[in-house]
Amino acid sequence: MSKDKSAKIPTPQAVRGTQDMLGDFADRFAHVVETFERVRRLYGYKRVEVPVIEPTAVFARSLGETTDVVSKEMYSFEDRGGESITLRPEFTAGIARAYVTNGWQQFAPLKVATHGPLFRYERPQKGRYRQFHQLDAEVLGSDSPLADAELLVFADQLLQELGINEGVTLTLNTLGDAASRDAWRAALVEHFEAHRGDLSEDSLARLDKNPLRILDSKDPKDRPIADSAPDIDAFLTGEAQDFFGAVTAGLDAAGVAWERNARLVRGLDYYRHTAFEFVTDRLGAQGTVLGGGRYDGLIEALGGPPTAAVGWAAGIERLAMLIEEPGAPDKAEAIVVVESDGIEAVGFEVSAVLRRANVKTDLIASGSIKKRFDRAVKRDPDTIVSLGLGDDGGVSVRVRSAEHMHEIEEILATIDWKAWDRR
Incomplete structure (x- = not known):
């Protein structure tokens, strides 16, 4: 067979939303990882590694069958044995699975951190790729609000040490405990049902299974309805109020500035209490540089015992884009x-x-x-x-x-x- 000498070697860029890195941006990328590794040690977070490939059920059960990640964005395929496997779209589900299957409950409360590549099939945009990389920090087996506060102080120090905290704001909300969330969910369903005829198709699909997600809809058709929906504050139990108060008190004591965003939500039922995002307007429409929350029901949804947990993730590429000076230049001494x-x-x-x-x-x-x-x-x-x-x-x-x-x-x-x- 003769070879076509004119044929070009395919590049990652030929697959939209992937990239090679060299020089300045590669230095920025490495600087983010090195800074994360240094700061996580200051807070006592152990390094953890989980597989890039997991059974699809790990992500379907943790992220929810109706979410866009599972229904539209995961790279899933059958292996030769006929099992459906998936390239990991995020870290939390794999870490939660490892916590259950390896008996790591004996180490609770367990503070872990990791970083590496993730994969989502989505429309590429600034700072977002089909193969991308994240930092991740989790606390498993702690129901203390101090775990939430420490994670947030950890994140704030990371951004400061990277020199990108200027113009980045921590926004914070509470989703309450199970009783608070259930009461709020019922009130939201009643509110949205009264406006069913005016909702977008996506919001109508979410109404039955994921009504909280309507609150962060970007569709102009939904915004007036979402903006007039009741806040959670009217439905918070005393315990939920105390939990949120302890988190914010910890932030205040550590000197971490924050703003309340009562419309910041997490749609899946296993999320509880704290939800947060560090946001900026320096990256265009996609303003979140680090985000997370408490997910006390996830490990139970994966077949484990009821386990409190909280964590956050941040895109390495997005953090690298915000760095103006990547530290000391990569030159010989x-x-x-x-x-x-x-x-x-x-x-x-x-x-x-x-x-x-x-x-x-x-x-x-x-x-x-x-x-x-x-x-x-x-x-x-x-x-x-x-x-x-x-x-x-x-x-x-x-x-x-x-x-x-x-x-x-x-x-x-x-x-x-x-x-x-x-x-």
Whole structure:
């Protein structure tokens, strides 16, 4: 078979909503992950890993058969054994499944965090991709409002350490306990039924199974009806009010600013109490950069025991887009320049010694000998170590350092230069 030499290699961009990363944006992406890993350790969140592929039932049962994610956006397919499997569209369901199947209840309350790729088949837009990446933090097995507050303080510190908290607002709501939510749901159904003829098709479909979702409808036809719907405050039990008060008191004590958004909802029945989003207008219409809430009924819905839990997720790409300066530039602190042929191995040893001493080091040992030093100067490192052959045939060493000269000389003093002279 002859090959078509004109055929081009497909790129990820050929699949709409996927991307390659290199250079500045890849640095921003890595900076988000590194900052998350550092901050989660400050709060005692253990690293957790869950599979990219799960049985479809894990997500169908946790996200709800009627949600857009399950009905329209999941990458699901049958494997060779005939089982329906799905590329994970989010982390929480897999972590909840792992909590049940691995017996992690013994570690409750369990604070875990992870990050990695997720997959949703949706219309690509700014900061949203079909393969995308998220940070995720969860507390499983705690019914304390302090768990909600700590998660929110964790999120706030992450945004501050990334330098993107300016112009980002924490919006907060309570969905109440089960009794509060049931009473509110019944009042909402009554309200929307009275306006059934004026609702959009999507809202009519949600009315029977997911009426709370009508409150955040973007359809102009629905907005007047949703805006006139009753708030949850009239239906909150005393216990639910106390829970929300404890969360907000924790935020106030930690100095975290927040705003109430009584229209912020989570549609599925297993959500309870706290719902929150960190929002900004710097990313266009899609303003949420981090969001989450309490989901006390999820693990029970997956077949586990009744278990209180709360968590949040944030898109890494979206956070990276908000970073104006990704931290220290990815440049070498020291460059080793080999200016004579035949001593490349010396350059390798010097580079290795510097790197083991935690000095970020590059080696220039190829290309035009006359231009190697100039290439190093153009990259503007703190230190240049120039290696050449002396008149006596030994290795000559010249060090040019803008700072830390003494430390560099001490590191280089550990090398047995006479051994190289003998070679």
